Amino acid sequence: MTDLIVKSAVKDALEGNNVSADFYDALDAEVEELLEDAARRAEANDRRTVQPRDL
Numbered sequence: 001m002t003d004l005i006v007k008s009a010v011k012d013a014l015e016g017n018n019v020s021a022d023f024y025d026a027l028d029a030e031v032e033e034l035l036e037d038a039a040r041r042a043e044a045n046d047r048r049t050v051q052p053r054d055l
Contacts, residue, residue, distance in 0.1 A: 004031045 005028050011019060038054035045054075 004028050004035070 005024065007024055010024065010027065034055065035050075038050050041054040042048065042050045
């Protein structure tokens with residue numbers, strides 16, 4: 001699996017909160033699933049371009 005998120009950006013976004021090490025892997029998996037779903041929706045609509053509405 002490729003890392004899709006930037007850990008430092010996640011830490012910055014969650015400023016004031018502690019982040020467990022396994023949170024990053026779970027977040028990365030969620031993002032990967034979101035991207036796959038968006039790509040499937042675009043393909044189902046006969047498009048190769050993934051657009052915001054595919055989210």
